[in-house]
Amino acid sequence: MTTRSTALLRVVHRHSGVTRADAARLLGIGTGAATELVTKLSRAALLAQAPAAPSGTRGRPTTVLLPHPDGPLVLACAITHEAWRLDVVALGGATAASLSARHGGARWADVRTAVAAAIEDLLSRYGDRLRAIGISVPGPVSRTLRLEAFTSDWHGIDLNELWPGAGLLVAGNDATLAATAEHLRGSAAGAAVALHLRIEAGLGGAVIDDGRPVLGAHGAAGEFGHMPFGDPAVRCGCGAHGCWGTAVDGTALARLLGAPEPRDPVTYARRVIATAARELGSQRARQDVAGLPPLSSGTPSGGAAAYPCGSGEAEPEIDPAASVEAVRVVGGALGRGLAGLVNALDPNLVTLGGIGVDLLAAVPNTITAAYRDGLMLIHRESPPPVLPAALPDDEGPIAGAAEEAWSALLPRLT
Ligand SMILES: [Zn+2]
Structure with a gap:
């Protein structure tokens, strides 16, 4: 498909429940072109449409754009020095499922085993719909996805081990991902x-x-x-x-x-x-x-x-x-x-x-x-x-991880 399709998916992700007319305006395209794009993305099981709630004003009824019920999902994973959490996140940012547990500062091998088992569990429920994973960790991550976490004594960790079969795996430091989320949905929204x-x-x-x-x-x-x-x-x-x-x-x-x-x-x-x-x-x-x-x-x-x-x-x-x-x-x-x-x-x-x-x-x-x-x-x-910060401490990093996964995945969908 086209970069315009990606742009439309990005609009629906950023403004969940946007009307088809508003999406067309945001993309700078006509309503005919928007309808055509939406039809194409609906057939590809990427978007769904629903009637908009009555606004009380006169005019033609419009439709809102939603993630497709069988559409792609991403995993967002946050590992801290004492716990881990995995969210299944739909286009638009809604959480479909969540698993979490405390590890109390365990060795990396134990944390990896627990998180990998939880990913297997979610794969058995969502199958091929899980297309990417974004991981937040408490330390710097190299471009080859190696983690150094001084406070947890985890060194030279290969984050690919968490989901070796992942189609797309991105990872970042928790504070960096919290910054990304704060800029998208928090106190820093809109700042250059x-x-x-x-x-x-x-x-x-x-x-x-x-x-x-x-x-x-x-x-x-x-x-x-x-x-x-x-x-x-x-x-x-x-x-x-x-x-x-x-x-x-x-x-x-x-x-x-x-x-x-x-x-x-x-x-x-x-x-x-x-x-x-x-x-x-x-x-x-x-x-x-x-x-x-x-x-x-x-x-x-x-x-x-x-x-x-x-x-x-x-x-x-x-x-x-x-x-x-x-x-x-x-x-x-x-x-x-x-x-x-x-x-x-x-x-x-x-x-x-x-x-x-x-x-x-x-x-x-x-x-x-x-x-x-x-x-x-x-x-x-x-x-x-x-x-x-507007986002709570336990939401910023995992929200940022989900955003990184979605922004890497969106161009690959269309
Ligand atoms: Zn220091």
């Missing part, structure tokens, strides 16, 4: 140049330039957490010293609070940030009641918080005043780094995912002050906004 940062166990992200992530020569771009914006005395899991990621994540908060390195830095960070947010809220309430000047929140008290070492232990209290100070220090490190990236990359806006969302909600003024302080004069007049 968007910077997305995701703080979890480490910090990653991507620059989306003209709709596509900047991947680098080896597919490893976007490792912003490993720029030396942090404390040179701190060694990072990547092998370098002074990485920015070690100054803005759960390990940074634990160091500031004199606590041992947390086993799960994301959960730990969320607890500390929530404690700080509660304390800041009650400080504000006390000031409102008494009309008092701001309370001094003191300095971080060593050993005030300790992370449980064994499972099943009660989680010790985190000192509220110390948590406020620690979260402010981390917020400052985040704001300064953001300024550096904006000076270097000149994006229209910045979106923050992962615990970046929590930090932005807890200490917005600290982050903004450090951000503005670090900006070059040319950016000060109208600093690129720093916004929380």
Whole structure:
């Protein structure tokens, strides 16, 4: 078929339930040509038509364009340092089925076996309709689909092993895929140049330039957490010293609070940030009641918080005043780094995912002050906004994986 057929499928994918008339307008073709294309794609089991819901206005009834009930599907797979999930995704982005399980930081061989079995299960249900897979993983992926995941101790992993018979397999770093999804369906929609940062166990992200992530020569771009914006005395899991990621994540908060390195830095960070947010809220309430000047929140008290070492232990209290100070220090490190990236990359806006969302909600003024302080004069007049990601943490990467699979598959369908 034609590139025009691909363009029509892309329109239906992007605007699920679009009317045939609107699709024709978006493609810049006449209604006759659109009807002909739709007929052709319906015969090929790629599109279906249904009557549009009555709009209440006069005029000829129109039809909406939908994915064909027997049409192609893609698999979207998200593997994190503690769980995996597989979605079957139709044209338009609807999820037809989903399988998931926790692996709790297992060896790669065990994760691969579990995911491969789940793919076999979905193949037995959907058969040849499954045409491609997009995979999100917690580390850089080379152009030959090899994964390095420092935090999970998975090295030199060949992602083709997950589905050796796949017709089309694409894969990417979770933060890069979250950036792609955020640009398509989230806070960065429509931005010409968007910077997305995701703080979890480490910090990653991507620059989306003209709709596509900047991947680098080896597919490893976007490792912003490993720029030396942090404390040179701190060694990072990547092998370098002074990485920015070690100054803005759960390990940074634990160091500031004199606590041992947390086993799960994301959960730990969320607890500390929530404690700080509660304390800041009650400080504000006390000031409102008494009309008092701001309370001094003191300095971080060593050993005030300790992370449980064994499972099943009660989680010790985190000192509220110390948590406020620690979260402010981390917020400052985040704001300064953001300024550096904006000076270097000149994006229209910045979106923050992962615990970046929590930090932005807890200490917005600290982050903004450090951000503005670090900006070059040319950016000060109208600093690129720093916004929380609109897609939840567990949806961004898998949505991005589905998008990558669909954008690779669409040109092959027609
Ligand atoms: Zn590093």
